[in-house]
Amino acid sequence: MSLLLTAAQTVGPYVAIGFEKQSLPDVAPAGVAGERVVITGKIFDGDGQPVTDGVIETWQANSYGKYAHPDDTQEKLLEENFRGFGRVLTDAQGGFRLTTIKPGKVAGPDGLGSKEQAPHITVAIFMRGLLKHLMTRIYFPGEAANADDAVLNRVPAARRATLIARKAADGTLQWDVYLQGPNETVFFDY
Amino acid sequence: MSHLNPYRKSYFDTQPDYRYPPYRSTLKRAPTQPLVQIPQxxxxxxxxVFSARDVKDTDNDLTAQHAGAPIGERMFVSGRVLDENGxxxxxxLIEMWQANAAGRYKHIVDDHDAPMDPNFTGFGRTVTDANGHxxxxxxxxxxxxxxxxxxxxxxxxxxxxxxxQGFAQRLVTQMYFPGDPLLEFDPMVMSVPDERARQRLVSSFDWENTVPEYAIAYHFDMILRGRDATPMETKGNKK
Structure with missing residues (x-):
């Protein structure tokens, strides 16, 4: 190591000026393969108040479990029209809505050839009051592979449910973020 | 099995904690449970992955987005994006946003009693070149x-x-100006524990890029997490 890392600083209350231009609530354009999913949710602060100035960024593999990135050397099908990046700003009720496709399984922590991870979406959360962004994941309900996912198994069992979306009556997936409190969402360091 | 090449953990004291009481908004928004350590x-x-095709050539000029020129002290800011290994x-992709010369953001939440500038939006973006510039x-x-x-x-x-180049390198930061007397009173700046890391957030006057009779320039490099080991270069072997 030779250079000192730049410190993170909050996005502040005016983050929309910087992030709205590249807001991407529809992650998968028409023609991308895979099961279409709608993910909705809200972000709540420690008082249970909705966070109306938050941003959720998502990063995911395609339905074959392949990331559109040169470091992914898995021999899986790459789709040219799927970047895999999403970004939504929360609305006046603290809510967000993202449409995408369910990602396939990708290689586990030990690299290519290791046990694959359960389908998941990588998430970064930004807002005023966060000096650096929060890192978490969204997993899918009813997924057998969740039981032996290498990352989920690092999470205390009682808190794993905070990372798994719930299927609503209308078929959408619901995933709320609690910054604090009894249902505090699990956040990662990596 | 082929091993991954993970990014190093953030170096000691270079990053703020989530909870920093002098910045009041952290109190209800910082997580209270320990972060769960996961492997990369x-x-x-x-x-x-972004490329120059994702932006327009003019997206990095915040003075040319409206009919007239914005009010204020014209300036250039440039530098390099490097990892810890240099x-x-x-x-x-770099997105940049800011207040106008009067300290007012073009945002509905900003009620500071300072003039808006119809010729200034305060948003620009660009993509670094092959050398990180x-x-x-x-x-x-x-x-x-x-x-x-x-x-x-x-x-x-x-x-x-x-x-x-990877989600582990994602960074949002703020750049400050040299000699600003407000820095030592600012909770955002002071949330960074390490004095040298705080100094890294302050740009420097850039005489070389200052354009005579036109605009002052500032220099600001941004350093992202580096990787532990250099992977074997295999690109040359491809046909």
């Missing part, structure tokens, strides 16, 4: 009051958002 997998070491980070042309933002504590003023700053 493909999901963390990869990230969205390697340039090419083709990374970037450059913006803008006007110097003003300081502005906020209600964090009595008589609180944010030092003039630019917001920068960088994607790096």
């Amino acid at each position: 997998t493909l999901s963390e070491i990869t990230g969205p 390697r340039p980070v090419p083709n990374t 970037y450059r913006f042309k803008t006007i110097k933002p003003g300081a502005y009051p906020w209600r964090n504590h009595y008589n609180a003023w944010r030092p003039a700053h630019l917001h920068f958002s960088l994607f790096g």
Whole structure:
């Protein structure tokens, strides 16, 4: 190591000026393969108040479990029209809505050839009051592979449910973020 | 099995904690449970790939987005995006946003009693070149009051958002100006424990890029997490 890392600083209350231009609530354009999913949710602060100035960024593999990135050397099908990046700003009720496709399984922590991870979406959360962004994941309900996912198994069992979306009556997936409190969402360091 | 090449953990004391009481908004928004340590997998070491095709050539000029020129001190800011190992980070998207010269943001939440500038939006973006270089042309933002504590003023700053080459390198930061007397009173700046890391957030006067009789320039490099080991270069073997 030779250079000192730049410190993170909050996005502040005016983050929309910087992030709205590249807001991407529809992650998968028409023609991308895979099961279409709608993910909705809200972000709540420690008082249970909705966070109306938050941003959720998502990063995911395609339905074959392949990331559109040169470091992914898995021999899986790459789709040219799927970047895999999403970004939504929360609305006046603290809510967000993202449409995408369910990602396939990708290689586990030990690299290519290791046990694959359960389908998941990588998430970064930004807002005023966060000096650096929060890192978490969204997993899918009813997924057998969740039981032996290498990352989920690092999470205390009682808190794993905070990372798994719930299927609503209308078929959408619901995933709320609690910054604090009894249902505090699990956040990662990596 | 082929091993992944993870990014190093953030170096000691270079990053603020989530909870920092002098910045009041952290109290209800910082997580209270310990972060769960997870290994980096493909999901963390990869990230969205951008290229110059994602932006227009003029997107990095914040002074040319409206009919007239914005009011204020015209300036250039440029520098490089590097990793901790000193390697340039090419083709990374940089988003930049800021207040106008009077210290007012073009945002509905900003009720500071300072004039709006119809010729200034305060947003620009660019993609670094092959050597990690970037450059913006803008006007110097003003300081502005906020209600964090009595008589609180944010030092003039630019917001920068960088994607790096993997999600583990994602960074949003702020750039400050040299010699600003507000820096030592600012909870954002002071949230960074290490004095040298705080200094890294302050740009320097850039005489070489200052354009005579036109605009002052500032220099600001941004350093993203580096990787532990250099992977074997295999690109040359491809046909």
